[in-house]
Structures are given as structure tokens and as C-alpha cells.
Amino acid sequence: MVLEIVVMVKQVPDSQEVVIDPVTMNLNRSMTRNVTNRADENALEAALQIKDKVPANITIVSMGPPQAETTMIECLARGADRAVLVSDRAFGGADTYPTGLTVASAISKLDHFDIIIAGEESSDSSTGHVGPGVAEFLGIDQITYCSKIEFSDGRVTAERELEDGTEVVQCPTPVLVTMLLGSNFPRMQTLRRKIDATKKGIEVWNLEKLGLQPEWVGVRGSPTIVRRMQSIKERERAKKPVTLEAIPDMVKELYEKNILKVK
Amino acid sequence: MSEFDAIVVGAGPAGASAASRMASSGLNVLLVERGDPPGSKNVSGGILWGQELSKLYPDWEKSAPLERFISNKVTGFLTDDSYIGIDFRTKKFEKEKTGYSVLRTKLDGWLAKKAKDAGSTVITGITVDGLAWNDKRVVGIKQGNDIITSDLVVLAEGANPRIAIGEGLRPPIGDHDVAIGIKQVVKLSEQVINERFNLRNGAGMAAEFSLGFLKNGVKAGGFLYTNKDTISAGVVIDIAGLRKDNSTYSFNIMDQFVSHPYIAPYLEGGQLQEYSAHLVCEGGIDYVPKLYGNGYMITGDSAGLSFSNGMVIQGMNYAIASGIAAADTAIRCKNSGSYDLDQIAYYDNLMKDSQAIKDMKNFRGISKVTWSPMVHEFIPKFAESVLNGMFYETGEPKKHLMEIALGSLKETGYDRKKLIIEGFRLMRKM
Ligand SMILES: Cc1cc2nc3c(=O)[nH]c(=O)nc-3n(C[C@H](O)[C@H](O)[C@H](O)COP(=O)(O)OP(=O)(O)OC[C@H]3O[C@@H](n4cnc5c(N)ncnc54)[C@H](O)[C@@H]3O)c2cc1C
Numbered sequence: 057m058v059l060e061i062v063v064m065v066k067q068v069p070d071s072q073e074v075v076i077d078p079v080t081m082n083l084n085r086s087m088t089r090n091v092t093n094r095a096d097e098n099a100l101e102a103a104l105q106i107k108d109k110v111p112a113n114i115t116i117v118s119m120g121p122p123q124a125e126t127t128m129i130e131c132l133a134r135g136a137d138r139a140v141l142v143s144d145r146a147f148g149g150a151d152t153y154p155t156g157l158t159v160a161s162a163i164s165k166l167d168h169f170d171i172i173i174a175g176e177e178s179s180d181s182s183t184g185h186v187g188p189g190v191a192e193f194l195g196i197d198q199i200t201y202c203s204k205i206e207f208s209d210g211r212v213t214a215e216r217e218l219e220d221g222t223e224v225v226q227c228p229t230p231v232l233v234t235m236l237l238g239s240n241f242p243r244m245q246t247l248r249r250k251i252d253a254t255k256k257g258i259e260v261w262n263l264e265k266l267g268l269q270p271e272w273v274g275v276r277g278s279p280t281i282v283r284r285m286q287s288i289k290e291r292e293r294a295k296k297p298v299t300l301e302a303i304p305d306m307v308k309e310l311y312e313k314n315i316l317k318v319k
Numbered sequence: 320m321s322e323f324d325a326i327v328v329g330a331g332p333a334g335a336s337a338a339s340r341m342a343s344s345g346l347n348v349l350l351v352e353r354g355d356p357p358g359s360k361n362v363s364g365g366i367l368w369g370q371e372l373s374k375l376y377p378d379w380e381k382s383a384p385l386e387r388f389i390s391n392k393v394t395g396f397l398t399d400d401s402y403i404g405i406d407f408r409t410k411k412f413e414k415e416k417t418g419y420s421v422l423r424t425k426l427d428g429w430l431a432k433k434a435k436d437a438g439s440t441v442i443t444g445i446t447v448d449g450l451a452w453n454d455k456r457v458v459g460i461k462q463g464n465d466i467i468t469s470d471l472v473v474l475a476e477g478a479n480p481r482i483a484i485g486e487g488l489r490p491p492i493g494d495h496d497v498a499i500g501i502k503q504v505v506k507l508s509e510q511v512i513n514e515r516f517n518l519r520n521g522a523g524m525a526a527e528f529s530l531g532f533l534k535n536g537v538k539a540g541g542f543l544y545t546n547k548d549t550i551s552a553g554v555v556i557d558i559a560g561l562r563k564d565n566s567t568y569s570f571n572i573m574d575q576f577v578s579h580p581y582i583a584p585y586l587e588g589g590q591l592q593e594y595s596a597h598l599v600c601e602g603g604i605d606y607v608p609k610l611y612g613n614g615y616m617i618t619g620d621s622a623g624l625s626f627s628n629g630m631v632i633q634g635m636n637y638a639i640a641s642g643i644a645a646a647d648t649a650i651r652c653k654n655s656g657s658y659d660l661d662q663i664a665y666y667d668n669l670m671k672d673s674q675a676i677k678d679m680k681n682f683r684g685i686s687k688v689t690w691s692p693m694v695h696e697f698i699p700k701f702a703e704s705v706l707n708g709m710f711y712e713t714g715e716p717k718k719h720l721m722e723i724a725l726g727s728l729k730e731t732g733y734d735r736k737k738l739i740i741e742g743f744r745l746m747r748k749m
Pocket of ligand 1: 328329330331332333334351352353354358360361362363364365366367368445446447448475476477478482500501502553554555597598599618619620621624625632633634635636638
């Protein structure tokens with residue numbers, strides 16, 4: 057039997073380059089390069105490591121605009137077998153709720169799936185909702201924030217990093233797992249695979265193919281409304297060099313300025 | 320059977336031009352670029368001189384992402400306190416465009432897209448590791464554990480040709496073959512740039528300076544080019560000189576240039592958008608290796624096809640020209656059905672007659688002059704001293720020019736014999 061793994065990925069603006077437009081307070085994406093969400097690369101690598109051991113098929117599913125194709129090709133070049141981009145104008149402006157619904161319905165259109173792996177969150181919105189949302193829409197179990205996963209005998213064993221230790225969770229398939237950013241080292245793309253992927257291209261599914269109603273998806277299907285974006289200015293910290301002898305004076309000064317309090 | 324007629328390594332101006340030309344003649348071409356997107360690893364000043372692109376895209380002046388056409392050319396010297404420059408403007412440059420300022424991320428993206436539209440398979444984000452050989456013939460490229468085969472490989476790796484060197488196709492790079500280029504792109508508005516440089520209607524300025532303020536034998540040139548709403552400012556540093564002085568770092572020179580009292584005002588209030596560094600080919604004709612062999616051709620900077628005489632850097636135009644020549648050779652091979660060495664030698668014939676090789680032959684040894692103490696130390700100081708003598712009003716009786724010049728000569732403390740030799744070289748080479 058061949059294990060069917062689905063990896064959820066998102067194309068995001070390179071977080072190192074994102075700037076907030078000082079006038080509109082929107083993210084200015086025009087100057088930034090688009091990259092694969094880093095945690096999703098860890099999700100794909102986790103899937104590939106399972107595939108290194110057992111026969112498996114890896115399908116990439118992503119919701120995004122047509123230019124997300126480059127991310128999908130990259131995933132194929134790293135070792136995924138199939139890529140489905142869910143793309144339609146109707147999906148635009150979606151918050152995490154219809155995004156979960158849309159991705160879940162795309163996954164349910166695949167013949168079969170055993171394990172779904174997603175990144176813990178996307179670097180451009182950082183909600184961490186979409187993976188768990190997909191599990192809920194599909195009605196399957198989920199293990200979130202994993203540092204490591206393994207598959208054997210129809211079960212997924214996952215390690216979760218907690219504040220005071222590691223939790224090991226085991227769960228039969230089908231299951232959705234979200235991987236921590238930096239939990240592994242994503243392998244490189246190979247030229248051979250990238251040529252093949254480029255020539256073959258990816259599959260693009262639209263609203264009609266998913267059989268969803270326009271009012272369920274995109275901005276119309278989104279319960280949250282962003283009222284305002286604000287960029288936060290870092291407060292300039294006061295600096296003052298002091299000598300060892302002057303420390304009592306400094307403490308006194310802080311006390312007088314109401315910065316230090318005495319019980 | 321090979322998978323591709325030709326594989327091109329590197330999507331700079333050389334590689335992208337070669338791929339586009341071959342693909343539009345029906346060849347099955349693979350273009351591999353490690354940068355993603357193309358251009359993200361590349362640096363030019365940059366002014367694209369000449370009309371090379373018209374051979375590929377007759378409408379390039381309308382469709383390519385060009386910033387401004389060059390309407391004036393400034394050549395000058397900077398000392399600690401002074402700016403001495405010749406600002407050349409002519410109506411001729413407005414009628415017949417001689418060069419355009421460009422930004423590589425935009426230009427390379429456009430060139431790669433053209434190559435793709437022509438039918439090449441363009442792969443980005445992947446570094447080619449080496450060449451695949453069979454019986455002393457290049458039969459493709461190596462990447463990871465894979466070999467991708469082709470009848471011809473066009474190497475267009477740029478100024479640090481690791482494959483060409485690694486495969487023994489050209490000697491390694493020495494200190495005199497390359498210089499260090501550092502550049503920053505500073506954002507201002509189109510209007511502010513127009514006002515600061517006295518420019519109108521899409522016209523732009525290209526300025527190069529010899530940095531006479533540097534000490535301890537460190538030598539560098541500085542450049543300032545106007546783009547639409549940004550300025551490219553940078554330095555090109557002689558490596559041999561820099562090596563001898565342990566107290567100066569390359570970025571110090573950049574800082575000194577952009578904060579020079581007569582450069583800083585041009586950039587004032589601008590926002591730093593890019594900061595990059597790259598090698599610049601400087602070796603001249605003696606650094607150009609054999610351009611071809613069994614199954615391969617070397618183009619652009621990889622082949623050392625770059626020219627600088629201290630007043631301009633040319634490389635992109637030669638890169639494009641060599642890419643076209645390599646493509647025409649490949650097309651000829653494909654049409655004749657033979658990829659034998661004597662067929663590939665056609666590339667060498669084309670290049671021998673090219674402007675690139677002719678320019679480089681004409682100016683053989685130019686780097687000895689462009690990097691001479693004469694250009695970098697003597698002339699700036701001498702000129703400053705003479706001009707001070709002529710224009711600085713001291714209230715004393717005025718001297719004749721000759722008198723001032725002799726006095727200034729003494730002031731520079733420059734050895735006269737050396738001056739005569741270097742002066743003679745300068746006249747001859749320039
Ligand atoms: C500071 C500076 C200022 C300059 N100013 C000017 C100017 O004003 N005008 C001018 O005409 N020229 C200028 N030049 C020179 C000009 O940039 C070069 O001559 C020109 O870029 C050469 O083109 P090329 O295609 O040969 O190489 P490049 O433009 O360097 O392109 C080589 C490409 O190959 C890719 N590559 C390399 N190795 C591999 C590999 N193994 N696998 C996959 N891809 C690979 C690189 O990522 C790169 O995209 C300047 C250079 C510098 C550094």
C-alpha cells in the first residue's frame with residue numbers, strides 16, 4: 057500500500073523584506089520577493105523523511121494567486137509528486153475560516169489521504185488557524201506544533217515541544233500534523249526534478265471544481281474584518297554610562313523617577 | 320541522444336541572450352540560474368552602453384526596463400577637500416542614445432522572461448555543480464547526483480567562473496584580474512534627482528571619479544549613476560592595493576565616497592534600498608582564455624570580456640554580444656548537424672571580429688594605467704593645487720599658469736622620472 061501524504065503550503069512575501077506603507081498602513085508587497093513559507097518547507101521535509109522509509113505519494117495543496125506556481129514547482133523540485141494550486145478570484149481576501157474550508161474541500165477531492173502535514177503558521181499572518189481548521193472541516197484528529205513525526209503500522213508518532221519537556225503523541229491515520237518552524241533541514245531542490253516539474257506544470261483548481269458556493273469563500277465568507285493596521289514604533293531607551301561607585305545614585309534616581317518601586 | 324541541444328549556465332546578460340537567441344531559432348535550450356529571481360545575485364553600476372540588444376529585440380528601447388538614457392558624462396577627481404570634474408553634455412547623446420542606466424534585478428528578470436518566451440526551459444534557484452565529460456568532450460552538466468545532457472554547454476557564470484576554473488578551462492583568478500565592486504541604490508524622487516543633477520525628460524547622468532583622497536596606496540574609483548527615482552553609487556577597488564593596507568576595509572572606502580563633501584549632497588535624504596558587492600573583471604585581453612573547446616563555449620565575464628578604462632566600465636554589452644555569437648555558433652552547428660570542434664571554432668572567429676575583443680586588444684595593459692599612482696594620486700593632487708593657484712584669491716599678484724604648475728608639481732612630491740614614464744603610458748593607452 058502506498059501512503060498518501062498531503063502537504064499544505066503557502067507562498068508568502070519574504071518576511072525579511074516586508075515593509076509597511078507609512079501612508080496606507082498596509083503591507084507593501086510590491087517590493088518583496090515571494091517565497092515558500094518557511095515552516096511549510098519543514099512540513100514538506102517531514103513528509104519526505106517519511107517517504108524515504110515507506111512507499112508514499114506526496115501531494116502539495118496550496119490556496120493562492122497564480123504566481124504561487126513558483127512555490128509549487130519548488131516543492132516538486134524538492135521531492136513532492138503532485139501539486140494542486142487552488143486558485144480563483146473568488147478566494148481573494150479570505151481570512152482563516154474560508155481558507156480552511158477551501159483547502160479542506162480541495163483535499164477531500166483527492167482520491168485518498170492518510171496524513172496531512174502543515175507548517176505551524178504562516179509568516180505573513182501568524183495565526184496558526186488554517187491547519188487545525190482543515191482538520192476540523194475534515195473531521196479528523198490533529199497534532200499541532202510538532203518537532204518530529206514518524207509513521208509506522210498505520211500510526212503517526214509525533215513529538216511536541218512543551219515548555220517543561222517533550223510530549224509524545226500517537227494517533228492512527230487519518231491525521232493532520234503541524235510542524236514547528238525550523239524542526240528539520242529542508243533538502244535542496246534538484247535540477248532534474250525542477251526541469252520535470254517545469255515541463256509538466258501544476259494542476260490549478262477553481263471554485264467550480266471544488267463545488268463551493270461563492271458566498272462561502274474569499275472575503276464574502278470571512279467573519280473577521282481588519283479594521284486597522286498599525287505599525288509600532290520602538291521606544292527609544294535612555295542610555296547612561298555609570299561607574300561602579302555611582303550605582304547607588306543611579307538606583308536613587310530611578311526610584312525618584314518612579315521607575316523603581318520599593319515595597 | 321542528448322536531452323537538450325544546448326544548456327546555458329547563468330542567466331546574466333550573456334546567458335539569457337544566448338538562450339533567447341538559440342530558442343527562437345528552434346533549439347531545445349535549458350537555461351539554469353542560481354539566483355531566484357534572476358538578477359538577485361548580480362551587480363552592475365550600471366550603464367548599458369551601445370545597441371547590442373537591438374540585435375535580439377529591435378524594440379528594446381521601448382520594452383526593456385531602462386531607467387534613463389545617458390545625456391551627460393562626468394569624469395572627475397575627488398580629493399579630501401575638492402571636486403574636480405568635466406561635465407560633458409551634448410545634444411548628440413539625446414538624438415542617438417549611447418547608453419541607458421539599468422537596474423539588474425529588473426533587467427535580468429526581463430531578459431530571462433524573454434528567453435522563456437522564446438521557448439527555453441528556464442530554471443532558477445539552482446546552482447550547477449560542474450560539467451559532465453565523456454571521452455574529453457563536454458556532454459552536459461552535473462547537479463547533485465544528476466547529469467543533464469546536451470550537445471553544447473554555454474558557460475555564462477559571470478566574474479567568478481567556478482565551473483570554468485574547476486574544470487580546468489581557464490586559469491584561476493589573480494589579484495590583478497578582478498577588482499571589488501560595491502554599490503548602493505538610494506531612493507529619492509524622480510523630481511529631486513532631476514533638480515539635483517539638472518536633468519530633464521528621462522535624461523540621466525553617469526559619473527566616474529578617481530578617489531584621490533585614499534591613503535597608503537589604496538586605489539579605487541567611484542561612480543554615481545542616475546536611475547529613474549534612485550541613484551546608484553558605488554566604488555571599484557583595486558585588490559592588490561587593498562591587500563597591502565591592513566587598516567582599510569573595502570566598505571570603509573564606500574563610506575568615504577558616499578560621505579565625501581561633494582558627493583553626499585547628491586544622496587542626501589535618500590533611503591538606502593540595496594547594498595551589494597561583486598567582482599569586476601579587470602584583467603583585460605591577457606585574462607581572456609581560450610573561448611571554446613569540445614562541447615562548450617565561454618561567454619561574458621566568465622571569459623573575462625569586460626573593459627574598463629577608468630572612465631567607463633563595459634561588460635554587459637560585451638556579455639550580450641558574446642552570448643549572441645555563441646548562440647549563432649550553436650545554431651550553425653545544429654543546422655549542419657555537426658558539433659565538431661572545428662564547427663564550434665566559429666565562435667572564436669565571430670569574437671575575433673567583435674568590438675569586445677578589438678577594444679580589449681586596443682587597450683591591452685590599460686589596467687596598469689587606470690590603477691597607476693599617476694591617476695589615483697598625482698593627477699588629483701596636481702589638479703587641485705593648480706586650480707587653487709589659479710582661482711584662489713590671495714590678494715597677491717597673480718602668477719602665470721606655468722609657474723603655478725611647476726609649484727604644484729613640487730607640492731605633490733611626485734618623482735619626476737616616474738611621472739614621465741606614467742604620463743607617457745597614459746597618453747599611449749588611453
Ligand atoms: C560594481 C560594478 C559596476 C559595473 N558597472 C557596469 C556598467 O556600468 N556597465 C557595464 O556594461 N558593465 C558594468 N559592470 C560589469 C557587468 O556587470 C558585467 O560585465 C556583466 O554582468 C557580465 O555579464 P555576464 O552575463 O557575463 O555575467 P553575470 O551578469 O555575472 O551573470 C552570471 C550569472 O550566472 C549565474 N551563475 C553563476 N554560476 C552559476 C552556476 N554554477 N549555476 C547557476 N547559475 C550560475 C549568476 O547567478 C549570474 O546570474 C559592472 C560590474 C560591477 C561589479
